Amino acid sequence: MVPHLITALTGPINELEQRMLESMPAIERWFRLEWMEHTPPFYTSVDVRNAGFKLAPVDTNLFPGGFNNLTPEMLPLAVQAAMAAIEKICPEAKNLLLIPERHTRNPFYLMNVAQLVRIFTVAGLNVRLGSLDEAITEPTTVNLPDGDTLTLEPLVRTQRRLGLKHFDPCTILLNNDLSAGIPEVLQNLHEQYLLPPLHAGWAVRRKSQHFDAYEEVAKKFSKLLGMDPWLINPMYNVCDEVNFQEGTGTECLETQVDALLGKIRRKYKEYGINEKPFVIVKADNGTYGMGIMTVRDAKEVADLNRRTRNKMSVVKDGQQVNRVIIQEGVPTYEQVNGAVAEPVVYMIDRYVVGGFYRVHAERGVDENLNAPGASFVPLAFAEPAQLPKIGAKPGASAPNRFYMYGVVGRLAMLAASYEMEATDPHAEVYD
Template identity: 75%
Template sequence: MVPHLITALSGPINELEQRVLESMPAIERWFRLEWMEHTPPFYCSVDIRNAGFKLSPVDTNLFPGGWNHLTQEMLPLAVQAAMAAIEKICPEAKNLLIIPENDTRNTFYLSNIAQLQRIFHMAGLNVRVGSIDPDVKESTRIDIPGGDTLCLEPVVRSKYRLGLKDFDPCTILLNNDLSAGAPGILEDLHEQYLLPPLHAGWTVRRKSRHFQSYEEVAKRFGKMLGIDPWLINPMYSRCGELDLDQPQGLECLTTQVDGLLTRIRKKYKEYGINEKPFVVVKADNGSHGRGILTVRDVRDLAQLERKARGKPGVAGALQGRETIIQEGVLTNERMHEAVAEPVVYMMDRYVVGGFYRVHAERGVDENLSGPGAGYVPLAFAESTRLPQPGQKPGASAPNRFYMYGVIARVALLAASYELESTDPEAETYE
């Protein structure tokens, strides 16, 4: 199940793996102390890229779909983590309401909701699924892959609470990232826990703010391990709203892309890396994998302006959006000869599983999330908690997966910092 790592530059990652394994007690204590001060997001998934010379998260999702890609062997970990998370928030919880995205035609997405329902049912809760889509006016049974059915019910809003007919939940689990904005029906709830909170949605959240928090956490983590934090941290910069209709519309983007490519070249030279640097330009808030542009040379941006005139494709998706420019991280992992990247799933503070996102038609420097992607489960069920110190770096699947779990938890911690900084109810001091 471990993909073949095709890279001539595996030295730094093997050294990082060795350092992580040797420092395991210190790492686990560091996380333990951090979680005493900070609350982890309720659940989270992290996309990780292993370039052989660098291992970095490239995306952190606070409303993760894809739970249906976790195997049966992973479910006990997820159920245990769900129990721990619910016990901390609402020990007396009996009823839980899941609110999905409004797209009920995507039955593969609904398989993800059915898996979440299964996990929380096994954690000891009555679980039902309620839609905030105004078009859902009555209970509807939908056939989903695998022969199961999912019952989708219209939500009912009273003055202070949200529920279903004859179903009053203490906890509401959002699996809707609020890309279209936070609907009023979810606001001003009393004595009900909304998880994640509204400010975790893309109405408020920005990727650049997350990676600002991640950079802070990575510096402290790197200092503890005695490593250059760049080895686990993708550099980034950002631009305001992109207006490709104006002559000066590309000025900020061009300046930031040029500056970031220069910084990456400097790091590549420092480490003797003979790859061509690239950056990824994408919307600073959720875009569901659309409008992602890979840039290797600042001159390539001139094409973006020309394409924008007809607003097709990437240019149209980025037009009028705040943008983040992120250091591109190659993936040198393969699964069945196709390019792959690990995705790690967490609930509360615990790694509960994951999979490889695999795409046979995309390159090592391209986004793998999109049509044609496949999913191969990772062996986290037996490996995450049981690394094997003393083995040669790169030789052990559990050791490699443990390292992925550590980096994912650094991103999880960064997300907790991020949510604290954007909490509208948090006290602020001048």
């Protein structure tokens, strides 16, 4: 099945694609050398936006929850990547404990959990599910929309280890982003691998730290290709101590929005882009498309209505928003079946294992698509999408487009690796 895709691969993006394809051996060697120095996150998903004049990541998730949206054709890649990741961490691993999100009523999320169980089972592990939900006090069967079932079990904690009754895992895989904080049961584990690490969760992690690391990666990569880093990097500012509920801190927000819009205008002028720039204001931590708004003029910040202030003041698990990232808005000019779309790239270890288009018929090119009403169209092309066609015209080949998405996705994953090293509470510090 090939999605009917309308794309904006014209102008500078075509030049960027051409440059990436011509530089493929240098790009792959560069990634290899980077991975010799840095450890990739265990798994990652990256939201990418294609504006036609730039291609940039806008969000990087270290607890991806959409593996059910990958095509069956991509599963062998995911299994191979899972094998590579496990071999690197714990070659003798036999048992894997998977800890999902607490909200077990979302059938689509549960299908994602089932897909992860499938991937790691085929990769050669005994996989069982342990729940952080205190209401789960005995093995509980959950029915899935496709007729399959999952069994959630209560966690059993000893002094140094975490497992289930009669199940002692070498590795614990979190598919819970820890928005509500770090549960005590996950702390001070000394004899097991906990992946991703606790400081990857939203209780600790900040988007601004990630995009700070991404800026460094984008500069290095752009130097390799001899191009302007802006073509792959969304600019951003940060505002501390904002309280949307009380309407305080909006002066800082207004100033930062105005400054960033000015920087974007100058870039648009440099590249001859005749569009009105916008920024995305979002909580500096958290996910699920909560606490996000599009701003086209700094004056809008001062005139927020009560509904918008309420929407911006709280994110997942009721966490209060007091720090926001103001990110350059990257419009998406890709469409699937007439609806606005953005690609999401999925990776395990350092390998791209697939992806999908997030599609939203009721949202505009300058809005967040991760919202109720979104649908997902797998990145399923008529031919293998992971192998680019060298020599094809820029923009003419789906695999070439997917290769570009994969490069940008891997750049964001590398930035997450930098970010995790910089924020690791157990890292050795040298003077």
